[in-house]
Each structure stands twice: as C-alpha cells, then as structure tokens.
Amino acid sequence: MKGIILAGGLGSRLYPLTYATNKHLLPVYDKPMVFYPIATLVDAGVTEVLIVTGGPHAGDFMRVLRNGKELGITHLEYAFQESEGGIADALRLCEDFADGDNIAVILGDNTTDASIGSVVARFERGAMVFLRQVPDPERFGVPVFAPDDATRIVAIEEKPAQPKSPYAVTGLYLYDHTVFDIIRTIKPSGRGELEITDVNNAYVSRGALQWALLDGFWSDAGTFESLFRTNVYWARKTTGQRCENFDAYFG
DSSP states (O other), X not given: OEEEEEEOSOOGGGTTGGGSSOGGGSEETTEETTHHXXXXXXXXTOOEEEEEEESTTTTHHHHHHTTSGGGTOSEEEEEEEOSOOOHHHHHHTTHHHHTTOOEEEEEXXXXXXXXXXXXHHHOOSSEEEEEEEOSOGGGSEEEEEETTEEEEEEEEEESXXXXXXXXXXXXXXXXXXXXXXXXXXXXXXXXXXXXXXXXXXXXXXXXXXXXXXXXXXXXXXXXXXXXHHHHHHHHHHHHTSOOHHHHHHHO
C-alpha cells in the first residue's frame, strides 16, 4: 500500500498564521503539523509517500521534509495542485504514483494517536472510511446508517445542517485502484470542487464502502479552535504530565 498526504490549499481560515507558510507546516506542540499524518502512515507500515501541496508556500515542504528518511519514509514524492479544486481533485494527481496499488490517504491537518496498522493489513478492495464521534458533526461529512442495520452506511452527507449521526468521516481513507476511475466520473459541486464525499458515495452505491472507528485522539486543525485543541492534546501527551501551566490555562 502507498500513502498520500493531501496538504494543499491556502489555509485561509487560519489567516494571518498562514500568510507566511503552508497550514500543514504550522507547529503542533514541538513538530510541524504534517509530521503527525506521516507518523500515522509510517507506523502502519506505509513508507512510500506522496505529498500533494499547492499555493505560494509549496516549496517550504522540501526544506522541512527533505527526502523523508529521518521520519521513516523510504520513498517520498511531491505533486503540485494548481488550484483549490477539492480533495478528490488533489487525489486525482496521484494516479501515476499509486501505479495500481491500494492507497492510504490522509489529510495533512489530521492528527491521531490511533493505530491503523491492523486495518491497513487486512484491507483488500473497495474503500474504507474512519469515523470518530465529534461534538460538531455538521462541520464534516457525516455517515447515515441503515435504519435496520446500524453497521451499514447507506450514504454520507456533506456538512449537513441536521446530522443524522454524531460521527464525522475523518480525513483518513483507504482506497483500491478503482478510486481514480470514480474520480473521472464525478462532477464539481456547487462550490466548484470535486468532493471526496461523492467518491465515497460512489463506493456506497457499489456496496463497497467499509468503515472503522478511530480508537484514540483525533482532530483536524482547520480552525483556530481545533488547532488550539490539537496543540493542547499533543503537548500533554508528549510531556506525559498535566503541568501546572496547562491546568491553569487550559483546565
């Protein structure tokens, strides 16, 4: 299996922090943000990695990551997304790199301490989405479960005003090689992007979408609030203690 980290976009919701560099290179405690999704892949045995980036700070990744060897990557490539065309548009650029293999895809602002190695090891075909219960599912793609079978997803709704479940589809996916054929069939959404939710729903329609719960911490870092929460968690986990300053300032 090969790994893909999607780290494009302008990070406009985090202005002015992202005026100077790509969002995925902002610090999360003592590491650049992108180090965390890299660790998730490497820990699962996925060490051939492609990073899709874009925008005016794309070159910053090479200065930070170099060839990735110090992070456990055995082969590192980069692709440039010329416009903000959505997650599926970024994934479209990875077909040559995948070269017919299954792929593990993770958004560059997602950090988790959950181990996905066992799921990766048994994945063969179709698609796998990783779910996490969240307090604000309306910010994400939300799975809709069959009324007669709570283990079967019948649809994924993108940022619904009235979520039908408390789960978010996290930015972590496994796909077989047919994902690129699916991307070629989907149309841009109302906001002009190729939506990964449409890709996942295509797998639903085939009866080929699987899911697993992430067992551990997970957060994106796309807003000031989620970036702050992510920093607090990793600071506490890394130091191994609830130091006096953390308790005073963060509760």
